[in-house]
Every structure is written in structure tokens, then in C-alpha cells.
Amino acid sequence: MLSQETVLSQQIQFWPIDKFVFYARNPRKNDAAVDRMCSSIREFGFKVPVLARSDGTVVDGHLRLKAARKLGSWPGGDTASIPVILCDEWSDGQVKAFRLLVNRSATWAAFDEELLALELQQLNESDYDLSLTGFDPGEIDGRWPFRTRSEPMPRRHFPRTQYPALATCGSAASIAFFAEMPPAPRTSPGCSASANRS
Numbered sequence: 001m002l003s004q005e006t007v008l009s010q011q012i013q014f015w016p017i018d019k020f021v022f023y024a025r026n027p028r029k030n031d032a033a034v035d036r037m038c039s040s041i042r043e044f045g046f047k048v049p050v051l052a053r054s055d056g057t058v059v060d061g062h063l064r065l066k067a068a069r070k071l072g073s074w075p076g077g078d079t080a081s082i083p084v085i086l087c088d089e090w091s092d093g094q095v096k097a098f099r100l101l102v103n104r105s106a107t108w109a110a111f112d113e114e115l116l117a118l119e120l121q122q123l124n125e126s127d128y129d130l131s132l133t134g135f136d137p138g139e140i141d142g143r144w145p146f147r148t149r150s151e152p153m154p155r156r157h158f159p160r161t162q163y164p165a166l167a168t169c170g171s172a173a174s175i176a177f178f179a180e181m182p183p184a185p186r187t188s189p190g191c192s193a194s195a196n197r198s
Contacts (some may be wrong), residue, residue, distance in 0.1 A: 012049050012084065017079035020065055021056040028103050030063040036134075037067035043132050045076050049083035050069075059087050059095050060102045117143050 046068060050061030058065065061084075068079055087095060120140060123130060130140055 012085055014081045015056075015084050017068055017082050019056050020050065020052060020058055020082070020084075022062055022065070023058055023099065026058075028062065028099075030066070033063060034066045034070060037063050038071050039101055039132060040134075041067050041071060041074050043129075044047075045074060046082060047120065049085045050196065051086050051087050053095070054086055054088050059090075059098060104157050113143060 041064070046064065048061070048064065050060070050065060051059040053059065065082070068074075068082060073081060087098075091097070120130060120133070120135075120143065123133065131137070133140075
């Protein structure tokens with residue numbers, strides 16, 4: 001059975017944004033990413049709680065808080081109600097170590113490029129804004145074996161990139177997509193999707 005202290009430490013509270021205190025020696029340089037995080041919060045809301053001490057000192061969530069301050073409000077929320085989980089049971093050393101761990105751990109794993117491309121393809125086919133996946137257009141272009149074009153996103157105020165759907169006729173271009181190699185010249189007369197790369 002969990003102790004009362006453990007249960008309390010895992011509960012989500014809601015604080016006004018002014019109660020948080022940024023850690024002055026946070027080694028993560030994230031100012032350049034604030035606008036991208038704004039787009040994320042605008043789309044998904046503020047769903048990942050900030051980790052903090054009861055005195056307001058931020059353990060994790062500096063970038064999310066910077067973006068929330070810049071936005072002021074978003075669908076379903078505003079700066080008067082930021083979710084937070086307290087980490088008062090951690091030692092000072094654990095807090096310092098976790099700040100480094102939570103950022104460094106994002107670099108530990110690699111993507112399965114084939115599955116990643118399939119996810120991007122499905123999002124594209126549903127006309128979803130691919131910039132909200134966290135990947136830069138150049139990163140997406142590098143994983144996509146077809147010609148791309150930039151188009152304005154009609155329901156948002158930032159650019160998106162549209163990627164043509166994969167050929168569905170079993171052409172060499174479709175096979176090359178899964179093999180992660182340049183597509184061979186298309187010879188099937190029944191396929192209408194272009195296999196040329198720009």
C-alpha cells in the first residue's frame with residue numbers, strides 16, 4: 001500500500017503561473033524553442049505537468065512555462081491554472097540530477113525510420129499539420145522520398161508542409177519508400193503518382 005507521502009507527491013495540483021520560480025542555473029538553452037512550444041500548447045493544451053518544489057522552484061518545465069507566459073491563454077486553459085506535481089521528497093542532489101536527466105534522456109533513443117515515415121504519412125493523409133510533430137520541415141523532407149511543396153495551413157497561422165501520398169499500385173517508388181533508398185524509375189503505366197524526386 002502506498003504511503004500518504006507517496007500519494008501526495010504524485011497528486012497534480014494547479015497553480016497560477018506567477019507562483020513558479022525559474023531555476024537560475026538551468027543549463028538548457030531553450031529560448032529559441034518557445035514559439036514552437038506555443039504552437040504545441042495552442043494545439044494540445046498544457047497537458048504535461050510542471051515538476052516543482054513547494055517553494056515554486058521549477059525542477060522540470062521551464063520551456064512549457066515560458067510558452068504559457070507568452071500565450072497567456074489557450075483552448076481550455078490559461079496561466080491561472082498550471083498543472084504541477086511536487087518533488088519535495090527529493091534531495092537537492094536528486095533535483096539537480098533529474099533536471100539533467102530529463103533533458104538528456106530525450107537523446108538516448110533513436111527512431112525506427114520506417115515506422116516514423118508511416119506515422120508521418122498517415123498524419124499527412126489526414127491533412128494534419130506536420131509541424132506539430134516537433135520535426136522541422138527539413139527533417140521531414142529528408143525522410144520522405146517524394147517531391148514536397150509548401151502550402152499555407154488554412155486553419156492555423158503558421159506554415160505547414162504537404163506531402164503527396166505514397167503510390168498505391170505497387171510501383172518501385174512504393175518499395176523504395178520502405179527500403180529507404182532512392183526510387184527507381186517508374187515503369188508501371190497504371191500508376192498515377194509520380195516517383196520522381198526534386
